[in-house]
Amino acid sequence: MAETVVQLRDVTKNYRRDAFELKVLQGITLDVEAGDYVALMGPSGSGKSTLLNLLAGIDQPTSGELIVAGQQVSRLGESKLALWRQRHIGFIFQFYNLIPVLTAYENVELPLTLRKSSRAARRKRVETALSVVGLQNRMKHYPRQLSGGQEQRVAIARAIVTDPTLLLADEPTGDLDAESGGEVLDLLGQLNEQFNKTILMVTHDPKAAARAKRLVRLDKGRLVASAPGGGTGA
Amino acid sequence: MIPIKYTYRNLFERRGVAFMTLASIGFVVLVYIGVLALAGGLRAAFADTGDPSVVIVMRDGTRAEMESSYAQESHRLLTAMPGVERTADGDVAASGETVTIQIFERVDGTETNVMVRGVEPGGFAIRPAFEITEGRRFEPGRGEIVVGRSLAGRLGLRVGDERELGRNTFRVVGLFTGVGAHGSEIWGDYRDLGDSFRRSGYYSSTRLKAASPAAARDLIETVKAEQRLQVQALTEPEYYELQSETSSGQFIILGNVLAVLMAVGACFAAANTMYAQVAARAREIGTLRALGFKRRSIMGSFFLEAVLLGVAAGGFGALLALPLNAIQTGTMNQVTFSEITFQLRTTPFAMFSGIFLATITGVLGGLLPAFGASRQKITDLLREA
Ligand SMILES: Nc1ncnc2c1ncn2[C@@H]1O[C@H](COP(=O)(O)OP(=O)(O)OP(=O)(O)O)[C@@H](O)[C@H]1O
Ligand SMILES: [Mg+2]
Numbered sequence: 020m021a022e023t024v025v026q027l028r029d030v031t032k033n034y035r036r037d038a039f040e041l042k043v044l045q046g047i048t049l050d051v052e053a054g055d056y057v058a059l060m061g062p063s064g065s066g067k068s069t070l071l072n073l074l075a076g077i078d079q080p081t082s083g084e085l086i087v088a089g090q091q092v093s094r095l096g097e098s099k100l101a102l103w104r105q106r107h108i109g110f111i112f113q114f115y116n117l118i119p120v121l122t123a124y125e126n127v128e129l130p131l132t133l134r135k136s137s138r139a140a141r142r143k144r145v146e147t148a149l150s151v152v153g154l155q156n157r158m159k160h161y162p163r164q165l166s167g168g169q170e171q172r173v174a175i176a177r178a179i180v181t182d183p184t185l186l187l188a189d190e191p192t193g194d195l196d197a198e199s200g201g202e203v204l205d206l207l208g209q210l211n212e213q214f215n216k217t218i219l220m221v222t223h224d225p226k227a228a229a230r231a232k233r234l235v236r237l238d239k240g241r242l243v244a245s246a247p248g249g250g251t252g253a
Numbered sequence: 254m255i256p257i258k259y260t261y262r263n264l265f266e267r268r269g270v271a272f273m274t275l276a277s278i279g280f281v282v283l284v285y286i287g288v289l290a291l292a293g294g295l296r297a298a299f300a301d302t303g304d305p306s307v308v309i310v311m312r313d314g315t316r317a318e319m320e321s322s323y324a325q326e327s328h329r330l331l332t333a334m335p336g337v338e339r340t341a342d343g344d345v346a347a348s349g350e351t352v353t354i355q356i357f358e359r360v361d362g363t364e365t366n367v368m369v370r371g372v373e374p375g376g377f378a379i380r381p382a383f384e385i386t387e388g389r390r391f392e393p394g395r396g397e398i399v400v401g402r403s404l405a406g407r408l409g410l411r412v413g414d415e416r417e418l419g420r421n422t423f424r425v426v427g428l429f430t431g432v433g434a435h436g437s438e439i440w441g442d443y444r445d446l447g448d449s450f451r452r453s454g455y456y457s458s459t460r461l462k463a464a465s466p467a468a469a470r471d472l473i474e475t476v477k478a479e480q481r482l483q484v485q486a487l488t489e490p491e492y493y494e495l496q497s498e499t500s501s502g503q504f505i506i507l508g509n510v511l512a513v514l515m516a517v518g519a520c521f522a523a524a525n526t527m528y529a530q531v532a533a534r535a536r537e538i539g540t541l542r543a544l545g546f547k548r549r550s551i552m553g554s555f556f557l558e559a560v561l562l563g564v565a566a567g568g569f570g571a572l573l574a575l576p577l578n579a580i581q582t583g584t585m586n587q588v589t590f591s592e593i594t595f596q597l598r599t600t601p602f603a604m605f606s607g608i609f610l611a612t613i614t615g616v617l618g619g620l621l622p623a624f625g626a627s628r629q630k631i632t633d634l635l636r637e638a
Pocket of ligand 2: 067068069189
């Protein structure tokens, strides 16, 4: 039996806006096993990004229990939380969020600089990550010298270089054309299958969602259905 | 820690704004170093003057020779003290001198105060650095004077010119150099000038040459122990140190006030630049935080950026200040209110102080923006366009 990477128990998240409270997430209960690939869908404003941020430990729930990678995330202070993120979470953003003044190589190396490791060991990891995403020949390029699809692949390399417990992707193909988007989805599928990475991906695209093993739907802050996905490549 | 290349590449990336800030801080540094160089040059002009084995005696409670006055009896007592050297000719190595301030017109038509010094023959013996560069020394009893070379240039005086000093007319017979602050003085015979200014029989100061600096200290004790004298005694370097402190001290105070005021302005420029940097990079900061960088690292990185900007600006200002070194100028001696000429000196200390000021400017300007950068919530940062 696979271990459970994500355990959400009755998680709520409210935002206070002026006088009234905005209930963004209302009683979310969800388990994700190691090696799973979950697609999260739902209308705009339904709270998908909010949920992902909670899982990534960059936002805190209002109530409920949230255990990710064996850690009660809301119990951690700022500094410990940063360390925890660095060790367990790989985050892929819709707009890639590469650092413009750093090369592809340096961007991927960035999370490793937080660890005690030799330059040579880092180099090996960075080169491996970049070759997984097929960009070993673009190491010295700056983000502005890359296409959107290439940028997103560098961002994926940056997310996997630390070998995190959980990969979180917020609309990773949302800003890409069909072809580049397809490449990114191929890559995520490959990471899940070959490297057994646990992935949770927010998407609006049913075709993208179909690539996941499981589909979860959010509507107005509640999980409305949890169904097995179309499986790989279907 | 966020890699340092991230810091300097970001500065370079927005080099337009960064350079403007760098220039504004740089000019503050230029002014600051300039003022320190003035003070440094002034102090150097005085420092060259003193001989540690020469004791200068003035009336008790006076700060400068021109304020001091005492009668001949005291002078005689002083020159008869044990421990005063003899010259090669067997005379006492001492010089009683009288100092007055006279108004002269500069070449440009403005007026300035000039120190006129009557010296006894021993005055040359105890100042071996004295050197005539043109003409000759004055001879007693003939109404002759010699003029410090740099002063002569500023006053437009030449050998052969005549000037009224007190009741009598004096003729310039030579130009001299080589005696530090004296280079801005006019010298004549003690008796000639004393007559002309109706000060015969009175002295402003007496210089006594001892065998060595140590002997000079003993001589000072002897003078102090003499109950019949109401005088104070110092070595020459001590005396000129006192003079320069008053003058250069005023420059340093002025310089610091000016620098602080300007630096406050420059702090705002630096803060403005850094706030712009933080605002433009909100999503980047969010990303770094999401990757696992701590608030502290973010703050450190932006702080470092501001400090780097400050240091670079300091270097820039110091470079701008380098040419100041050659400039020669004149000012008032704030004790004697007489003209002295000197060269600006951009000493390593002045340079270092300028760079330090710029660094402080960067530090203060960067503190709040850096703190602000680390305060925001990650989710808010990531939402920024
Ligand atoms: N920091 C915040 N402060 C206040 N309200 C917020 C904040 N973050 C999100 N919200 C609100 O919470 C709700 C859910 O936002 P969220 O970004 O999670 O939606 P989403 O499902 O990701 O939408 P989309 O598909 O458009 O990305 C929205 O109504 C949004 O306005
Ligand atoms: Mg969203």
